[in-house]
Amino acid sequence: MQKFDNPGSQTGFVFIHGAGLNGSIWNQVIDRLPVPCLSIDFPFRQTEDDIRKKLSLHDYIAEINDQIDHWGVKRFILVAHSLGGVPALRIAEERRPQVAGLAAVGAAIPSDGGSFLSVFPLAKRILMRTLMRAFGTMPPEQAIRQGLCSGLPAEQAAEIAKQFTPEPLRIYTDKIHAHRPAGIPALYVRLDQDQELPTKLQDRMIRNLPGCQTTTLPTGHLPMLSQPDQLSAILLRFLDELPRS
Numbered sequence: 001m002q003k004f005d006n007p008g009s010q011t012g013f014v015f016i017h018g019a020g021l022n023g024s025i026w027n028q029v030i031d032r033l034p035v036p037c038l039s040i041d042f043p044f045r046q047t048e049d050d051i052r053k054k055l056s057l058h059d060y061i062a063e064i065n066d067q068i069d070h071w072g073v074k075r076f077i078l079v080a081h082s083l084g085g086v087p088a089l090r091i092a093e094e095r096r097p098q099v100a101g102l103a104a105v106g107a108a109i110p111s112d113g114g115s116f117l118s119v120f121p122l123a124k125r126i127l128m129r130t131l132m133r134a135f136g137t138m139p140p141e142q143a144i145r146q147g148l149c150s151g152l153p154a155e156q157a158a159e160i161a162k163q164f165t166p167e168p169l170r171i172y173t174d175k176i177h178a179h180r181p182a183g184i185p186a187l188y189v190r191l192d193q194d195q196e197l198p199t200k201l202q203d204r205m206i207r208n209l210p211g212c213q214t215t216t217l218p219t220g221h222l223p224m225l226s227q228p229d230q231l232s233a234i235l236l237r238f239l240d241e242l243p244r245s
Contacts, residue, residue: 078091092181093181100239105231118175151222185241
């Protein structure tokens with residue numbers, strides 16, 4: 001989803017979704033933002049699993065950069081959710097002159113040289129890697145409904161589970177050599193009812209963004225669906241508080 005064909009010099013938002021989802025997950029938030037917005041889609045969402053299985057984290061980052069290039073907005077805030085925090089760190093570093101800020105919404109923020117899986121405790125990390133290698137990256141439907149979709153109406157949770165797109169294993173295991181560049185303001189939106197990335201882990205992600213602002217929403221892992229008014233207000237406040245270039 002893209003808003004504003006002629007955005008001029010406005011600062012916009014680039015939204016990066018989490019694993020298994022697509023850019024439309026942000027639509028309700030984008031509808032509430034009076035600035036240019038670009039909702040990224042991870043590559044090959046409509047193709048067979050065998051094609052996606054070959055992709056790496058580098059391929060995802062290249063695709064995100066390509067979509068930003070075609071959008072053409074010169075200055076923007078990166079808004080990253082869940083697994084989207086991993087490529088967002090690299091995008092922020094590569095496009096530092098354009099990035100006005102980084103907003104992490106219940107996002108995985110590994111330390112420099114880490115991966116998505118590295119944010120979890122060692123025992124869980126080993127278990128997740130073993131299960132993914134043996135059975136693939138498509139969670140059971142019940143796990144999607146109870147974890148990812150916690151707090152959402154049953155019909156909405158069923159639709160998300162139906163549309164869930166498994167990511168390649170390397171998106172979870174590839175290491176990212178990047179960190180938030182100095183001077184880029186950051187915000188972490190903590191989700192205190194999150195069943196996917198518990199608050200204890202989110203607090204660790206906040207520590208990996210030293211000096212970031214923090215705010216909390218009483219919601220599960222998908223606040224862009226459960227509380228779009230509140231999330232969009234938080235993002236607009238973050239935008240309003242940014243230093244003017």
